[in-house]
Amino acid sequence: MQNLFLLLALVAAALAAVVQVPLVKIEPYRNRLIREGRWVQYRKDREIRRFMMNKQSNDMSVGQYVNDYEDEAYVGNITIGTPQQQFKVILDTGSSNLWIPDITCGTKPENCSTVPACRGIICQFECDDQACCGAGANYTDSCFYQNKFDASKSSSYKTNGRNFIIEYGTGSARGFLGQDTITFGGIGEPQLAVPNTVFGQATSLAAFFEGQPLDGILGLAFKSIAVDQITPPFINAINQNLVDLPLFTVFLEHEGDQNGVQGGVYTYGGIDTKNCGPVIAYQPLSSATYYQFKMSAIGSGSYHSSKGWQVISDTGTSLIGGPKAYVSAIADAVGATWRDDYGVYILPCSAKINTLDITIGNQVYNIDSSNTIIPLGDGSNNCIYAIFPFSSGGFGPSWILGDPFIRQYCNIYDVGTQRVGFAKSLQSK
Numbered sequence: 001m002q003n004l005f006l007l008l009a010l011v012a013a014a015l016a017a018v019v020q021v022p023l024v025k026i027e028p029y030r031n032r033l034i035r036e037g038r039w040v041q042y043r044k045d046r047e048i049r050r051f052m053m054n055k056q057s058n059d060m061s062v063g064q065y066v067n068d069y070e071d072e073a074y075v076g077n078i079t080i081g082t083p084q085q086q087f088k089v090i091l092d093t094g095s096s097n098l099w100i101p102d103i104t105c106g107t108k109p110e111n112c113s114t115v116p117a118c119r120g121i122i123c124q125f126e127c128d129d130q131a132c133c134g135a136g137a138n139y140t141d142s143c144f145y146q147n148k149f150d151a152s153k154s155s156s157y158k159t160n161g162r163n164f165i166i167e168y169g170t171g172s173a174r175g176f177l178g179q180d181t182i183t184f185g186g187i188g189e190p191q192l193a194v195p196n197t198v199f200g201q202a203t204s205l206a207a208f209f210e211g212q213p214l215d216g217i218l219g220l221a222f223k224s225i226a227v228d229q230i231t232p233p234f235i236n237a238i239n240q241n242l243v244d245l246p247l248f249t250v251f252l253e254h255e256g257d258q259n260g261v262q263g264g265v266y267t268y269g270g271i272d273t274k275n276c277g278p279v280i281a282y283q284p285l286s287s288a289t290y291y292q293f294k295m296s297a298i299g300s301g302s303y304h305s306s307k308g309w310q311v312i313s314d315t316g317t318s319l320i321g322g323p324k325a326y327v328s329a330i331a332d333a334v335g336a337t338w339r340d341d342y343g344v345y346i347l348p349c350s351a352k353i354n355t356l357d358i359t360i361g362n363q364v365y366n367i368d369s370s371n372t373i374i375p376l377g378d379g380s381n382n383c384i385y386a387i388f389p390f391s392s393g394g395f396g397p398s399w400i401l402g403d404p405f406i407r408q409y410c411n412i413y414d415v416g417t418q419r420v421g422f423a424k425s426l427q428s429k
């Protein structure tokens with residue numbers, strides 16, 4: 001018996017793998033809307049919807065952090081089914097569900113009898129499927145440009161029978177659940193195949209997804225925050241012994257102006273020693289929900305606060321968010337000014353500024369201006385300073401360490417040991 005176990009362990013180890021999958025950089029939705037002159041209206045709409053969502057419900061979404069992906073800049077390929085159908089997704093450490101559009105997405109209105117009667121502007125936000133609310137001929141199908149999953153073409157597909165709905169600040173994705181083999185990595189790329197993964201097949205998407213160069217979201221955080229308590233794909237890979245180590249490493253390339261270029265690498269099952277220096281330190285998670293841990297101090301130049309906060313490391317957020325008082329003090333210290341219509345801090349792209357210094361454990365991590373000064377995309381010489389005021393409403397983490405931090409330091413999301421490691425990012429440019 002013991003020999004059998006040993007044999008099985010050896011077989012599992014032989015099959016386990018480290019898989020490195022490339023990312024591509026896309027233009028953030030925010031930059032596109034700024035370029036098109038639609039950002040100001042979009043932000044107003046979003047505020048109204050958030051207000052209404054909070055008013056409506058005492059349940060799940062109140063006060064919780066919802067990722068809008070409007071500033072997301074990195075996408076990777078996955079496939080679902082046999083033979084493989086390919087999708088572009090955000091690989092998001094700030095959420096825990098996988099969903100992609102279903103073949104039926106946008107082809108028929110949702111069950112309109114479940115939609116509350118609504119009028120005018122309110123309708124835009126209460127009514128997830130505008131086709132139900134009288135938008136009629138002017139309704140644009142937000143799934144139009146996306147790749148869609150056709151379960152009838154997959155021999156490994158299993159029905160699940162349950163529904164799902166995921167709320168975002170600007171709308172929702174809803175549909176039903178299915179089960180199939182998914183792969184991290186696209187066709188022709190290195191792949192990690194994970195059989196029997198449950199995922200969402202969206203039959204409607206909020207208008208917000210319309211025209212975005214991505215199909216869906218793949219959440220990499222823990223099951224405890226997954227909608228419907230579905231086992232997230234990477235956790236499922238660990239449970240099936242499909243990876244060498246129960247962790248993954250994220251390396252993100254510097255932000256640039258270009259679209260569609262190599263944007264980084266996700267390494268599943270191991271530490272990325274090619275793109276990342278030696279691990280500087282690990283910080284234990286204070287909560288295995290998001291990748292949440294303690295940050296003891298933050299500052300820049302003459303400003304420093306060591307109040308101490310709960311933070312999350314989140315690949316799905318393109319800036320660093322925190323409580324307004326501290327964020328504005330840091331912005332003052334680097335000479336960035338709040339631009340109300342854009343809802344960001346701006347400064348001249350050529351500004352010479354101090355590093356943003358973050359203390360975790362007994363290490364200080366310095367983020368250079370190459371990672372905190374971000375092109376705005378409006379044709380001016382102004383850039384975004386990479387912090388934004390964020391309120392968790394008293395729940396969850398106080399700060400979000402998004403891409404500027406992860407570009408400077410590779411993050412090792414150690415699911416098995418419940419800790420996050422940091423290593424210098426060896427940028428190619």
Ligand SMILES: *[C@@H]1O[C@H](CO)[C@@H](O)[C@H](O)[C@H]1NC(C)=O
Pocket residue numbers: 022023024075076077088186
């Ligand atoms: C994904 O697949 C597309 C189409 O095959 C390819 O052009 C792209 O480089 C791949 N990688 C990423 C990260 O998008």
Ligand SMILES: *[C@@H]1O[C@H](CO)[C@@H](O)[C@H](O)[C@H]1NC(C)=O
Pocket residue numbers: 111113114
């Ligand atoms: C639509 O929703 C109503 C109210 O929840 C329900 O009674 C009805 O069965 C649903 N119809 C379909 C086709 O799902």
Ligand SMILES: *[C@@H]1O[C@H](CO)[C@@H](O)[C@H](O)[C@H]1NC(C)=O
Pocket residue numbers: 134135136137138
């Ligand atoms: C659709 O849009 C056109 C032009 O903006 C407008 O004249 C028309 O009334 C709209 N139709 C509906 C059903 O809202």
